[in-house]
Amino acid sequence: MSEGVEWAMHSCLNLSWAEPGEAVTARRLAAFYDLPPAYLNKQLQALARAGILSSVSGPRGGFRLNRAPEQISLLDIVVAIEGPEDAFRCEQLLRKGPGGSDDVDYRAHCVISQEMRAAELEWRRALAGRTLADVRATVETRFPHTPEATRDRFVNAPT
Amino acid sequence: MSEGVEWAMHSCLNLSWAEPGEAVTARRLAAFYDLPPAYLNKQLQALARAGILSSVSGPRGGFRLNRAPEQISLLDIVVAIEGPEDAFRCEQLLRKGPGGSDDVDYRAHCVISQEMRAAELEWRRALAGRTLADVRATVETRFPHTPEATRDRFVNAPT
DNA sequence: GTCATACTACTCGGATAAGAACTGTCCGAGTGGGGTAGG
DNA sequence: CCTACCCCACTCGGACAGTTCTTATCCGAGTAGTATGAC
Numbered sequence: 001m002s003e004g005v006e007w008a009m010h011s012c013l014n015l016s017w018a019e020p021g022e023a024v025t026a027r028r029l030a031a032f033y034d035l036p037p038a039y040l041n042k043q044l045q046a047l048a049r050a051g052i053l054s055s056v057s058g059p060r061g062g063f064r065l066n067r068a069p070e071q072i073s074l075l076d077i078v079v080a081i082e083g084p085e086d087a088f089r090c091e092q093l094l095r096k097g098p099g100g101s102d103d104v105d106y107r108a109h110c111v112i113s114q115e116m117r118a119a120e121l122e123w124r125r126a127l128a129g130r131t132l133a134d135v136r137a138t139v140e141t142r143f144p145h146t147p148e149a150t151r152d153r154f155v156n157a158p159t
Numbered sequence: 160m161s162e163g164v165e166w167a168m169h170s171c172l173n174l175s176w177a178e179p180g181e182a183v184t185a186r187r188l189a190a191f192y193d194l195p196p197a198y199l200n201k202q203l204q205a206l207a208r209a210g211i212l213s214s215v216s217g218p219r220g221g222f223r224l225n226r227a228p229e230q231i232s233l234l235d236i237v238v239a240i241e242g243p244e245d246a247f248r249c250e251q252l253l254r255k256g257p258g259g260s261d262d263v264d265y266r267a268h269c270v271i272s273q274e275m276r277a278a279e280l281e282w283r284r285a286l287a288g289r290t291l292a293d294v295r296a297t298v299e300t301r302f303p304h305t306p307e308a309t310r311d312r313f314v315n316a317p318t
Numbered sequence: 319g320t321c322a323t324a325c326t327a328c329t330c331g332g333a334t335a336a337g338a339a340c341t342g343t344c345c346g347a348g349t350g351g352g353g354t355a356g357g
Numbered sequence: 358c359c360t361a362c363c364c365c366a367c368t369c370g371g372a373c374a375g376t377t378c379t380t381a382t383c384c385g386a387g388t389a390g391t392a393t394g395a396c
Contacts, residue, residue, distance in 0.1 A: 002340070003247040010252055010272045025368065038351030039342050045370065057239045061368045074274055082172040087160040087246070093169055093192040098308045111297050115233055117284035126278035138270050149257045184329065198381055203333065212389070217388030218330045 004043040004081045007035060011044065012052065012077060016069045016136050017150040023062035024154055032153065043081060050080035069136055075127035088116040163202040165242045166194060169201065171211065171236060175228045175295050175307040182221035183313055193311065202240060209239035228295055234286035248273040 011029045018024050026041035044063050047053040052067040065072070090113040094108040100106075107113055139146055177183050203222050206212040213225040224231070246302075248281045249272040251265040251271035266272055298305055 001248075003248075003250065004340090005247065006250060006252065006271070007392095009275075010256075013271070023301075027368090028303075031254045033256070035252075037344060038344075042342090043303045043369090048369090055369060056349090057347085057367090057369045059347075059351060059367045061213045064370090074278075080371070088164065089160075091161075091165055092161065093165065096192045097169075098191070098312050099302075111294050112165070112172070113300075115286075115289050115294060116168075118231075119282050122280050123279075123282035127274075130274050135270050135274060143258075145258075153257050163380090182329095184330090197383075200330070200371090201332090207330090215332060215388090216328090216330045216386085218328045218390060220388075224329090255372060 001078075002067045002081055004039075004046075005078055006041050007033075007040055008047055008060050008077050008081050009074070010133055011040065012047070012065070012072065013135060013139070014150055014154075015053070015063065015065050016132055016146045018064065022154075023060065023063070025062040028154060029063070042119060047080050050076065052076055052080055054079045061066070067122070069133035072132040073128045074130050074132070075124055077132075078127060083148070086117065086120050088113075088120060090116070160237075161240055163198075163205075164237055166192075166199055167202050167206055167236050167240050168233070171224065171231065171291055172201065172205070172294060172298070173309055173313075174212070174222065175291055176226050176306045178222065178310065178312060180223070182215045182219065182223045184221040188222070191224070202309060203298070206236070206239050210237065211235055211239055228292035229290050231291040232287045233289050234283055236291075237286060245276065245279050247272075247279060251277075291310070 006053045010033065014029060014032060015024060026044055027037045029035075029044070030037040044053060045055070048055045048063065048066075051066055052072055053063045055061070055063050090107045090110060092110070094100045094106045094110055095104075097104060170191065172284075173188060173191060174183060185203055186196045187200055189196040189199045190202070199213045201213060203214070205224065207214045207225075210223045210225055212222045214220070214222050249266045249269060250271070253269055254261060264290075
């Protein structure tokens with residue numbers, strides 16, 4: 001899995017602590033964890049294309065959450081970065097096997113493909129059932145000073 | 160996910176239909192689906208290193224299942240090819256964040272890491288709960304001629 | 319006829335290239351704010 | 358003093374290289390079977 005998923009998760013979480021309506025630049029988000037700003041920008045663009053973030057150009061521009069954290073599942077973020085296709089992609093080997101036919105969609109009929117898909121469905125279900133708001137609430141319970149510290153850092157970023 | 164996982168699944172399934180004690184060469188297994196024999200051989204080597212297959216060199220050599228199909232879970236095969244590490248690897252970004260410490264293992268404490276791990280655990284649980292014997296039984300129920308057709312092809316492979 | 323031996327063909331195994339995907343960087347299009355000159 | 362305009366700095370956005378991982382291939386080590394020759 002791409003490393004950008006982790007960056008996107010942490011950045012969305014940090015954005016959820018920003019002042020409402022405030023746009024945060026990719027550079028400031030990158031400064032949190034010493035990430036390459038241009039590359040993080042690329043990931044944020046993907047999140048914007050997926051409708052998770054909205055982007056504003058120019059001075060006072062940046063990114064902000066486009067939906068309430070309750071409406072953003074972890075699966076949404078993963079899909080925005082990794083794409084919608086399954087990790088296990090059935091190449092329909094059975095077409096070339098004994099008794100294989102070109103008219104059959106083996107992605108649906110191959111038992112192995114079914115099992116792999118069922119497993120990935122469990123993974124997706126788990127991620128779809130947790131939202132950014134859940135994560136934020138858990139963090140705030142364990143580390144109550146985090147929202148304040150994050151907002152501070154938005155304002156007083158080292159660069 | 161590597162394409163080799165699919166090849167390994169189908170090859171293990173085919174091997175489960177071989178005569179007991181019969182070794183099948185990588186070339187014959189590759190002929191099933193027009194796969195590159197040398198590259199499939201590489202995947203079979205990984206399965207052998209993982210203890211799923213046993214390999215025999217020389218004439219009359221090849222690969223065969225090293226355990227009963229009931230003792231081979233789909234997760235075993237995936238791990239043999241893809242390796243044991245998680246798809247989502249936590250880079251411990253929080254170390255560089257506000258209040259981050261070098262002495263904390265954020266793979267265990269970061270909430271995002273925990274959520275991603277929980278989801279992958281569901282995926283692993285689903286794969287670990289299904290064995291090669293389960294898949295074989297399902298295939299034999301739906302396509303009763305498959306075992307015979309497979310053994311035929313082991314003997315009369317086109318090359 | 320029987321046995322030992324050398325040979326050959328065949329297989330796995332790891333070392334070696336080609337290609338693709340991920341990672342990282344750069345510059346241009348567009349925008350909002352501030353300064354400046356005029357009224 | 359107020360207003361309109363222009364300039365500029367700043368940000369996203371997509372196009373452009375570097376690096377790692379996956380995919381694919383090739384040749385050598387080792388082995389079982391076979392043919393051969395001696396006894």
